[in-house]
Amino acid sequence: MRIGAYQHGEDRHILRISKDSAMYNAIANNLLAGKGYVGKDHMIARKGQPTAFYGPTYPFYLAFIYKIFGHRLSAVQVSHIILEFITAYLLYILGTKLYGRTQGAVAAFIYATSPQIIHYGFRIMTEIVYIFLEILLLLLITAILQKEKPSLWMLASSGLVFGIAYLCRQTIFVLPVIFVVVFWLRFYKEYGHVRMLKSLAIFTVVSALVIAPWVVRNYLTFGELMTGTTTGPATLWWGVLEDKGTPLSVLEKRYRNEHPQMNEIQMAHQMSKEANYGLLHMTKGEIIERLIHRPRRLFGFPGKIIDFKNDAAQTMTGIAYALLGLTGLTGLFMASRGKYERLLMGLCAIATMGLHLATHTVFRYLMPVVPILALGTANLMTVVVIAVKGAIQKHSDYLTAS
Numbered sequence: 001m002r003i004g005a006y007q008h009g010e011d012r013h014i015l016r017i018s019k020d021s022a023m024y025n026a027i028a029n030n031l032l033a034g035k036g037y038v039g040k041d042h043m044i045a046r047k048g049q050p051t052a053f054y055g056p057t058y059p060f061y062l063a064f065i066y067k068i069f070g071h072r073l074s075a076v077q078v079s080h081i082i083l084e085f086i087t088a089y090l091l092y093i094l095g096t097k098l099y100g101r102t103q104g105a106v107a108a109f110i111y112a113t114s115p116q117i118i119h120y121g122f123r124i125m126t127e128i129v130y131i132f133l134e135i136l137l138l139l140l141i142t143a144i145l146q147k148e149k150p151s152l153w154m155l156a157s158s159g160l161v162f163g164i165a166y167l168c169r170q171t172i173f174v175l176p177v178i179f180v181v182v183f184w185l186r187f188y189k190e191y192g193h194v195r196m197l198k199s200l201a202i203f204t205v206v207s208a209l210v211i212a213p214w215v216v217r218n219y220l221t222f223g224e225l226m227t228g229t230t231t232g233p234a235t236l237w238w239g240v241l242e243d244k245g246t247p248l249s250v251l252e253k254r255y256r257n258e259h260p261q262m263n264e265i266q267m268a269h270q271m272s273k274e275a276n277y278g279l280l281h282m283t284k285g286e287i288i289e290r291l292i293h294r295p296r297r298l299f300g301f302p303g304k305i306i307d308f309k310n311d312a313a314q315t316m317t318g319i320a321y322a323l324l325g326l327t328g329l330t331g332l333f334m335a336s337r338g339k340y341e342r343l344l345m346g347l348c349a350i351a352t353m354g355l356h357l358a359t360h361t362v363f364r365y366l367m368p369v370v371p372i373l374a375l376g377t378a379n380l381m382t383v384v385v386i387a388v389k390g391a392i393q394k395h396s397d398y399l400t401a402s
Helices: 002-007 021-034 057-069 073-098 101-112 115-121 128-146 153-168 169-220 231-242 247-257 266-280 284-298 312-333 340-359 363-401
Strands: none
Touching: 002 073, 002 115, 021 057, 057 073, 057 128, 073 101, 073 115, 073 128, 073 340, 073 363, 101 231, 101 266, 115 128, 115 153, 115 312, 115 363, 128 169, 128 340, 153 169, 169 231, 169 340, 231 247, 231 266, 231 363, 247 266, 284 363, 312 363, 340 363
């Protein structure tokens, strides 16, 4: 499916239609040209000025590909295809460790054949690299929780992968918060407080060492200690205004014109203040409207009502992903008692989706949750098939006995 889409020229002109892709591409080119971590005009980032709008993992990934293969978007797209193959295999292994080989195979199949994930694989955006890092991290954490005495090397490896993933997309911060709680529940009776704190310290220190160069760079560049990016405040600000009817392109142009003297960091602070004020002063009607429409946007429904006549394809997409969410969460929490790694998966899916529903919702934000939901759906499907098979066999035995 991916090779077919590539041969048919999927998203060959992506830099003309995706501002995010153009921004990532600009940063990578400026890195290779020795101009530093500099992008172009995008949201609150300004052309020719140092930026912290995106974390460095993906721009450095692009720069690495361009350095080896030249400035060819096709090279990046092919690298995405290869990463997706590897991710599908890692998801199979993860599903096998959590539930069994059948469930792992079904989950990998759901991920591998998801048309939307295939589509975003041809965009010069973080989805494919981030999902690969996410599944790799979940595989390491699952191995830790399933061992009687996880090694410090395994904890250090998890911290390393988390740090790289965090610098790709900061939304993964929900995972270590859940991991710490689940890890404590899993091992505190056997380890004691000292061993527990030592183990978690290894994970934390290695993560901090990976993130530290980015923090130092931001302090030297902007004079502030900043572990994340300016995307967070801008996204929250956009999320507060998204339902008021004004397009983002108009909002961001207006905002830049209103604050010409501010740099990117100052605008991010101002956006945070305005977003917090807007959240605190929402009317009951605005809150209800967001509670109704944000899930719709997250799962990909095209409008405020289900419309098979005018937008059947996108409506079916929304229904498909809504069903995946329902079956996935159900399957993730089935038979999870005493299975801490399964509990972690379910809580991770809920926390990630909840974070987007509480701040800002775009359909592509669901894509990193799809492989986790696929695991739950695969588990539920297997349980149902086994139950139906058992019922048929029982009925057949009854007829034979009769």
